[in-house]
Amino acid sequence: xxxxxxxxxxxxxxxxxxxxxxxxTVEDTARRAGVARAxxxxxxxxxxxxxxAAVVAWENARFFARLYEEVREATTLTEVLELGxxxxxxxxxxxxxxxxxxQSEPHLLLPKLTVEAAGTQQRIARFLExxxxxxxAPGADVGEGADLxxxxxxxxxxxxxxxxxxxxxxxxxxxxxxxxxxxGVGR
Amino acid sequence: MATAPSQVVEATVRCLARxxxxxxxxxxxxxxxRISRATLYRTFPGGKDALLRAVVDAEVTRLCSALGxxxxxxxxxxxxxxxxxLTAARAVGDHPAVAYLLSHEPGVVLPHLTFGxxxxxxxxxxxxxxxxxxxxxxxxxxxxAAEWAARIAVSYFLCPSARVRLDDPAAVRRLVRTYVVxxxxxxxxxxxxRELAMSHPGExx
Numbered sequence: 001x002x003x004x005x006x007x008x009x010x011x012x013x014x015x016x017x018x019x020x021x022x023x024x025t026v027e028d029t030a031r032r033a034g035v036a037r038a039x040x041x042x043x044x045x046x047x048x049x050x051x052x053a054a055v056v057a058w059e060n061a062r063f064f065a066r067l068y069e070e071v072r073e074a075t076t077l078t079e080v081l082e083l084g085x086x087x088x089x090x091x092x093x094x095x096x097x098x099x100x101x102x103q104s105e106p107h108l109l110l111p112k113l114t115v116e117a118a119g120t121q122q123r124i125a126r127f128l129e130x131x132x133x134x135x136x137a138p139g140a141d142v143g144e145g146a147d148l149x150x151x152x153x154x155x156x157x158x159x160x161x162x163x164x165x166x167x168x169x170x171x172x173x174x175x176x177x178x179x180x181x182x183x184g185v186g187r
Numbered sequence: 188m189a190t191a192p193s194q195v196v197e198a199t200v201r202c203l204a205r206x207x208x209x210x211x212x213x214x215x216x217x218x219x220x221r222i223s224r225a226t227l228y229r230t231f232p233g234g235k236d237a238l239l240r241a242v243v244d245a246e247v248t249r250l251c252s253a254l255g256x257x258x259x260x261x262x263x264x265x266x267x268x269x270x271x272x273l274t275a276a277r278a279v280g281d282h283p284a285v286a287y288l289l290s291h292e293p294g295v296v297l298p299h300l301t302f303g304x305x306x307x308x309x310x311x312x313x314x315x316x317x318x319x320x321x322x323x324x325x326x327x328x329x330x331x332a333a334e335w336a337a338r339i340a341v342s343y344f345l346c347p348s349a350r351v352r353l354d355d356p357a358a359v360r361r362l363v364r365t366y367v368v369x370x371x372x373x374x375x376x377x378x379x380x381r382e383l384a385m386s387h388p389g390e391x392x
Contacts, residue, residue, distance in 0.1 A: 155338045
């Protein structure tokens with residue numbers, strides 16, 4: 001990513017944080033970034049739509065970077081899942097911009113979180129595979145197991161339901177119960 | 188809330204499948220249902236919103252009925268899970284109005300499938316299914332298992348994977364046998380549901 005592109009995305013994020021998606025304009029973004037409008041359009045020929053999509057992708061990537069920092073020291077699958085769930089929940093719940101967007105104008109995010117979640121799912125699954133491989137019986141389908149785990153993690157993070165993910169005991173119950181149990185891990 | 192006569196519900200569903208919610212008018216529904224607009228307004232003085240809510244209500248009731256019948260007829264936990272997932276996936280997946288909305292007006296459907304909407308869906312699905320799970324599991328385990336199964340069904344429905352298609356009975360059985368039942372066994376404590384069934388043969392738990 002070029003410095004200009006980075007600066008523009010950060011500025012757009014700042015606008016979204018301040019006034020939300022629908023009131024974020026190319027003009028305000030350019031001003032905030034200290035660049036000409038033409039520069040914004042050069043980096044984002046698709047205009048405002050492309051810019052906003054880039055902001056979503058950027059913050060999404062930052063979230064995963066934070067998550068990775070949190071779980072990288074983990075040596076077992078159990079640790080990864082417990083740390084990951086607790087951190088992701090904390091991060092999302094305290095993410096003011098995300099919460100506000102979800103409240104007032106979720107439509108830009110919803111496809112990413114539902115029908116287009118495959119990309120995020122795959123990313124998580126790929127990260128989990130090595131941990132899963134060291135725990136599964138030989139011959140088990142690691143790819144499919146990792147895919148299921150990724151789906152369930154995303155589901156629980158987005159909609160905890162009966163689970164209080166701020167409670168380490170509950171996270172442990174969930175991880176060591178149906179999450180790992182469904183893969184035959186820990187028997 | 189007014190109960191929607193089935194004639195009006197079916198007519199509204201047909202209209203939704205053609206044009207979605209945004210362009211739908213009372214005129215469209217009345218014409219399709221072969222009733223006068225006056226009759227329609229009498230049944231739904233709350234207008235389009237009241238009509239749509241009543242239609243959702245009626246369709247959900249229909250789904251619960253089919254689900255209950257399919258799950259109630261099962262002889263064991265695995266069969267029940269397979270029947271439940273297949274029935275729900277077919278009912279929603281084949282629903283012409285849902286298909287139209289997902290592709291043309293996703294903003295209408297998607298909020299119900301993540302964050303707060305998904306929480307409500309899981310609570311409703313889990314709540315509805317838990318009694319059926321109670322045939323084989325302790326009540327607390329039944330509620331937990333029902334939420335778990337609902338999560339899996341929603342996830343694979345929204346984002347199908349190549350090997351797990353919820354419209355394929357063999358694929359669903361493999362999913363249930365390989366992952367769902369072991370997950371439920373684990374949440375009951377080692378050996379869980381199968382152990383319970385074996386130690387109390389013929390007894391309904």
